[in-house]
Amino acid sequence: xxxxxxxxxxxxxxxxxxxxxxxxxxxxxxxxxxxxxxxxxxxxxxxxxxxxxxxxxxxxxxxxxxxxxxxxxxxxxxxxxxxxxxxxxxxxxxxxxxxxxxxxxxxxxxxxxxx
Numbered sequence: 001x002x003x004x005x006x007x008x009x010x011x012x013x014x015x016x017x018x019x020x021x022x023x024x025x026x027x028x029x030x031x032x033x034x035x036x037x038x039x040x041x042x043x044x045x046x047x048x049x050x051x052x053x054x055x056x057x058x059x060x061x062x063x064x065x066x067x068x069x070x071x072x073x074x075x076x077x078x079x080x081x082x083x084x085x086x087x088x089x090x091x092x093x094x095x096x097x098x099x100x101x102x103x104x105x106x107x108x109x110x111x112x113x114x115x
Contacts, residue, residue, distance in 0.1 A: 037052075040053055046083065047085040049080055050081050058074045059072050
């Protein structure tokens with residue numbers, strides 16, 4: 001799914017939102033998440049997962065052309081850890097055909113209440 005797919009789905013699901021409003025909402029959320037991570041904060045979305053920053057320590061690497069050793073500096077990289085509900089949903093999709101695991105309205109409501 002791309003960003004434009006997400007915008008289209010949001011506008012489609014909420015009829016009162018125009019395409020432009022949906023695009024603004026998605027941009028605002030993603031900007032807020034990016035800013036929080038840039039400031040070293042952790043983001044947790046229950047039932048979906050959490051975003052954090054991991055530190056990659058400096059290390060020695062090799063230039064593939066010359067074989068010369070090079071110092072690779074420390075890096076801070078974003079990291080995503082999926083939540084239990086997301087892991088289980090993805091795992092369920094891998095085991096059964098899509099048509100077999102589509103929850104009924106009652107099951108879907110129960111899953112939403114659990115999260």
